[in-house]
Amino acid sequence: MEKNVVNNKKVSSGKGFLDFLLMPEIGVLVPILVLCVITTTLKPNFLTWKYFSSILMGCIFIGVESIGQAFVQISGEVDLSVGYAGCLSGIMMGVACGFWHWGLVPCLLLSLVTGALVGLINGLCVCKLGLSSWITTLATQFICKGLAVTISQGEPMSITELGTSTFNRARPLGVSWAFLIFLFLLIVSDLVLRNTKYGYKLRAVGGNQNAAVMAGINADKIKIIAFVLCGLFAACGGIFDVINKASANSTFGDGREFRTIICVAIGGIAGGSGSMLGVGFGVLLFHVLWYALRILSVDTNLQLVLIGAVLVLSVVLDIQRKRLEARRIAR
Amino acid sequence: MRKLSIGQQQMLMIARALATNPKVLILDEPTTSLSDDDVEKLFTVVRQLKEKGTGIIFVTHKLAEIIELTDRVTILRDGRNISTFEKKDYDTAKIIHDMIGRDLQNMYPARNVPIGEEVLRVEHLTVAHSYILNKNLIEDVSFTVHAGEVLGMAGLVGAGRSEVCMAIYGMLPIKSGKIFINGKEFKPGTTEKAVEAGISMVSEDRKVYGLNFVWDIKANIAISNLKKISKGFMVQNKRMRDRVKPFFDSLRIKAPSMGTKVATLSGGNQQKVVIARSLNTESHIIIMDEPTKGIDVGSKNDIYNIINQMAADGVAVIMISSELPELMGMSDRFIVMSEGRVAGELSREEATEDTIMTLAVAGSK
Numbered sequence: 001m002e003k004n005v006v007n008n009k010k011v012s013s014g015k016g017f018l019d020f021l022l023m024p025e026i027g028v029l030v031p032i033l034v035l036c037v038i039t040t041t042l043k044p045n046f047l048t049w050k051y052f053s054s055i056l057m058g059c060i061f062i063g064v065e066s067i068g069q070a071f072v073q074i075s076g077e078v079d080l081s082v083g084y085a086g087c088l089s090g091i092m093m094g095v096a097c098g099f100w101h102w103g104l105v106p107c108l109l110l111s112l113v114t115g116a117l118v119g120l121i122n123g124l125c126v127c128k129l130g131l132s133s134w135i136t137t138l139a140t141q142f143i144c145k146g147l148a149v150t151i152s153q154g155e156p157m158s159i160t161e162l163g164t165s166t167f168n169r170a171r172p173l174g175v176s177w178a179f180l181i182f183l184f185l186l187i188v189s190d191l192v193l194r195n196t197k198y199g200y201k202l203r204a205v206g207g208n209q210n211a212a213v214m215a216g217i218n219a220d221k222i223k224i225i226a227f228v229l230c231g232l233f234a235a236c237g238g239i240f241d242v243i244n245k246a247s248a249n250s251t252f253g254d255g256r257e258f259r260t261i262i263c264v265a266i267g268g269i270a271g272g273s274g275s276m277l278g279v280g281f282g283v284l285l286f287h288v289l290w291y292a293l294r295i296l297s298v299d300t301n302l303q304l305v306l307i308g309a310v311l312v313l314s315v316v317l318d319i320q321r322k323r324l325e326a327r328r329i330a331r
Numbered sequence: 332m333r334k335l336s337i338g339q340q341q342m343l344m345i346a347r348a349l350a351t352n353p354k355v356l357i358l359d360e361p362t363t364s365l366s367d368d369d370v371e372k373l374f375t376v377v378r379q380l381k382e383k384g385t386g387i388i389f390v391t392h393k394l395a396e397i398i399e400l401t402d403r404v405t406i407l408r409d410g411r412n413i414s415t416f417e418k419k420d421y422d423t424a425k426i427i428h429d430m431i432g433r434d435l436q437n438m439y440p441a442r443n444v445p446i447g448e449e450v451l452r453v454e455h456l457t458v459a460h461s462y463i464l465n466k467n468l469i470e471d472v473s474f475t476v477h478a479g480e481v482l483g484m485a486g487l488v489g490a491g492r493s494e495v496c497m498a499i500y501g502m503l504p505i506k507s508g509k510i511f512i513n514g515k516e517f518k519p520g521t522t523e524k525a526v527e528a529g530i531s532m533v534s535e536d537r538k539v540y541g542l543n544f545v546w547d548i549k550a551n552i553a554i555s556n557l558k559k560i561s562k563g564f565m566v567q568n569k570r571m572r573d574r575v576k577p578f579f580d581s582l583r584i585k586a587p588s589m590g591t592k593v594a595t596l597s598g599g600n601q602q603k604v605v606i607a608r609s610l611n612t613e614s615h616i617i618i619m620d621e622p623t624k625g626i627d628v629g630s631k632n633d634i635y636n637i638i639n640q641m642a643a644d645g646v647a648v649i650m651i652s653s654e655l656p657e658l659m660g661m662s663d664r665f666i667v668m669s670e671g672r673v674a675g676e677l678s679r680e681e682a683t684e685d686t687i688m689t690l691a692v693a694g695s696k
Binding site for chain 1: 502521523527531532533534540543546550551554555557558564566
């Protein structure tokens with residue numbers, strides 16, 4: 001009996017710090033710091049606010065689409081259509097502005113509706129027709145890409161009428177408005193996932209769909225909402241692109257689906273678990289690495305190799321962290 | 332390999348263990364997935380090995396197996412060695428006492444609950460087979476359940492007992508038939524609708540349909556009724572704790588705290604969490620499909636007491652069980668199913684193992 005008490009004490013005294021280290025978000029923060037230190041030693045101008053703020057502002061496109069990807073992946077599915085759903089949404093915005101001369105708000109709404117519609121189609125195919133999300137979203141990816149090129153006829157469309165240049169140039173708090181919007185969306189998403197009824201149900205479905213259904217949760221509804229949210233966030237990515245470049249182009253968003261999958265994986269999202277804060281750090285790590293490789297003028301092809309290696313490494317670390325956590329619980 | 336039945340696979344595993352010619356063979360719950368026939372075969376093999384001089388450690392929670400097969404029994408509870416008996420000293424009551432750590436007054440506690448109004452009425456329920464055309468899984472099933480009553484559903488495995496309940500709960504599409512809850516027609520669709528209408532179900536397959544193993548006890552119980560613990564969209568952690576605490580205490584879930592991950596619990600305690608999740612819905616109809624499958628004697632007794640408490644609270648309980656003594660000990664009334672149909676209905680007085688099995692095997696013919 002006495003031995004037991006001593007053991008308990010030992011565990012609890014080391015608990016605070018170990019708990020902190022075992023938080024999934026912190027696990028991602030460590031490689032970010034390591035990367036920054038290494039790159040700064042080699043290129044001292046890496047860790048200046050000028051450069052770092054450009055990393056932050058560069059995050060938002062993949063970042064906002066990663067939020068959507070995370071919603072879908074927590075429910076246990078995947079969305080390969082994010083990149084081109086965003087692209088198509090951007091094209092629709094370009095059309096509404098350049099050809100129909102709509103105002104800013106209707107343009108944005110049309111763009112968001114387009115993204116939501118793509119998400120709805122994905123969700124209905126996966127949940128109601130029982131298709132695999134890999135196949136469904138691969139198909140909608142092609143459809144979106146085809147539509148985007150057809151509608152734009154492969155030409156960039158100017159949106160200068162909307163007068164977004166002051167929005168782009170402004171630097172509140174040292175970063176762009178777009179970055180602050182992204183940060184706001186990230187924080188709200190984190191709250192939604194962590195604390196709302198929908199967040200609980202989404203994690204329940206991702207953790208064990210059958211158990212969630214037995215508990216009286218309409219898993220199809222929850223998943224379809226996740227796909228629609230993903231479509232909306234994809235549209236946000238598209239809108240950021242269009243506003244940032246003051247034009248809509250069918251080449252935007254190419255290959256972004258896999259980058260969001262990488263960010264979400266680094267962020268520690270798996271069916272039923274993970275947090276949006278983790279996704280934010282995943283996005284940051286991905287971009288810090290990317291910019292670091294660029295400033296160190298690493299060969300483009302070698303960059304891909306290194307990014308792949310970091311992905312594997314981060315997932316391995318995440319598995320190790322979970323094992324450690326499980327061992328502590330078992331004790 | 333896949334073509335072998337589970338029983339044959341089990342035999343193969345034992346054969347593989349024997350190939351190394353061991354001096355001691357450890358069998359950990361070897362009979363849980365075996366049919367009675369295969370259990371007999373396994374016992375024969377074990378006895379032959381014993382003759383040849385192999386020492387055998389046979390881990391089981393089934394009392395009958397201990398008495399039939401073993402020469403000496405050691406009882407472990409909560410990681411401690413409780414007691415050891417020689418075959419000549421075997422005493423069922425003593426063994427059960429040591430297994431659960433207290434005296435079991437009677438396995439099936441008596442219940443004295445007045446039976447109330449009719450709560451659920453099922454009329455001519457028919458469910459089509461999911462992939463065989465023109466074949467019905469369930470055909471023309473009708474029955475009623477009253478408040479405070481435990482309806483026992485008997486029948487062989489595959490007679491369609493679970494399917495009837497899953498159809499009512501909205502997990503299988505209904506071909507024809509009507510369901511009335513408190514006299515009002517209820518059209519099943521999703522489990523969400525069923526829970527809103529006041530039905531809850533505990534599945535027989537705890538691994539697949541049971542719990543979210545990523546989560547702790549608290550969240551697993553709370554998830555079935557988030558409305559009660561949230562304000563607007565937001566779930567409030569304090570109210571979640573307050574809501575779950577009474578279930579955690581009254582069901583005697585054995586865990587350090589409500590924050591314990593369910594993956595670390597024993598089968599019996601996991602089952603209690605599943606039942607707590609059902610109770611949390613405040614349903615007035617609760618379906619229990621094999622609620623004591625694969626759990627220890629003490630937890631079984633606890634679950635019988637929980638079922639009695641439900642009935643006392645006026646809940647209509649439907650209980651499916653393949654263990655006849657358990658079903659007969661717990662139910663007020665029985666329907667016996669055979670090949671997707673109701674083969675007969677029996678009152679508590681009429682029900683014996685004979686009458687139930689005759690109906691279950693013979694069917695309605």
